[in-house]
Amino acid sequence: MEYTNLGKTGLKVSRVGLGAWQFSESWGLVEYEKAKSIVHRALELGINFFDTAMVYGRGLSENILGKALNEIGVRRDQVIVSTKIPGDFLNPQDIYKSVNKSIEILGLKYIDVLLAHWPPCWHNFPTYVYARALEKLVKMGLVNYLGLSNYPVELVESFRNSLASTDVEVFQIRYNLVERSAEEELIPYAEACNITVQAWSPIAKGALTGKYTPENIPKFEDVRVSEPVFDPDNFSRIWPVILKLREIGEKYGKKPVQVALNWLIMASPVIIPIPGAKDTTQVEDFADSVDWRMSYQDWIELEELSSNVNILQSISYLKYRKF
Numbered sequence: 001m002e003y004t005n006l007g008k009t010g011l012k013v014s015r016v017g018l019g020a021w022q023f024s025e026s027w028g029l030v031e032y033e034k035a036k037s038i039v040h041r042a043l044e045l046g047i048n049f050f051d052t053a054m055v056y057g058r059g060l061s062e063n064i065l066g067k068a069l070n071e072i073g074v075r076r077d078q079v080i081v082s083t084k085i086p087g088d089f090l091n092p093q094d095i096y097k098s099v100n101k102s103i104e105i106l107g108l109k110y111i112d113v114l115l116a117h118w119p120p121c122w123h124n125f126p127t128y129v130y131a132r133a134l135e136k137l138v139k140m141g142l143v144n145y146l147g148l149s150n151y152p153v154e155l156v157e158s159f160r161n162s163l164a165s166t167d168v169e170v171f172q173i174r175y176n177l178v179e180r181s182a183e184e185e186l187i188p189y190a191e192a193c194n195i196t197v198q199a200w201s202p203i204a205k206g207a208l209t210g211k212y213t214p215e216n217i218p219k220f221e222d223v224r225v226s227e228p229v230f231d232p233d234n235f236s237r238i239w240p241v242i243l244k245l246r247e248i249g250e251k252y253g254k255k256p257v258q259v260a261l262n263w264l265i266m267a268s269p270v271i272i273p274i275p276g277a278k279d280t281t282q283v284e285d286f287a288d289s290v291d292w293r294m295s296y297q298d299w300i301e302l303e304e305l306s307s308n309v310n311i312l313q314s315i316s317y318l319k320y321r322k323f
Contacts, residue, residue, distance in 0.1 A: 197270050
């Protein structure tokens with residue numbers, strides 16, 4: 001397993017992490033022993049960076065992840081766990097209560113990285129107020145580092161300028177081979193400020209695994225039921241990319257998913273993909289996406305092919321609107 005620094009901290013984290021949103025009703029993985037086996041296999045393969053959130057399964061994901069890490073017996077300083085507090089909870093009183101509850105549910109004594117999950121756009125909490133409240137948790141030792149998930153640069157700047165003694169070390173943003181808007185502003189900003197980027201949806205909710213075809217677009221009964229990437233028109237746009245992933249994978253003895261993750265890792269030194277797994281085989285696939293590099297020629301072919309893909313987020317509305 002490859003390791004890199006977490007932001008400016010010097011803390012070593014695996015170059016691919018494991019997202020734990022799958023440990024929830026949304027994705028259907030609620031069986032504890034199966035989830036524990038996924039966490040255990042990740043640790044065996046050298047993955048030490050885990051991500052969850054308060055809203056995943058309304059605490060179920062945090063509970064499963066923390067319980068598994070404790071039962072497996074991994075030393076606390078050998079794992080780095082990030083969790084996220086929703087924008088709805090960014091009133092200071094809610095921050096203290098919910099973070100204390102999150103630490104209790106995780107059972108890990110402290111949170112390595114606490115990220116604001118999204119801006120409090122519905123509640124109008126001032127940025128400087130919740131930034132200082134989150135910083136206070138760092139000063140008290142309940143949280144080691146802060147991060148921001150799904151924040152625009154303007155709000156990132158406001159948040160960072162509100163801090164007195166710490167800084168933002170992690171961004172969490174949607175980024176994959178066919179959804180690359182983050183390259184315009186967020187990733188260059190992260191590189192300039194030495195901020196780690198946790199890339200969520202790094203395989204486009206499974207679309208880049210090679211499992212699906214234009215003739216076999218699944219009818220989901222889970223969180224992906226309305227995912228634009230699986231709309232037939234959108235999927236037809238990414239299909240050439242999937243074929244190229246297969247072709248390059250055959251050259252290196254790798255699966256399409258491993259090529260897609262490797263491309264992200266090569267795209268920038270600050271990027272750490274955090275795919276989610278529903279079984280141990282998927283974890284093994286993720287671990288095999290690092291410790292090798294495709295050639296520059298193969299990387300640039302994917303770069304050029306995917307840069308022409310435009311996933312229309314409004315496509316279902318445009319197709320099925322009533323008026």
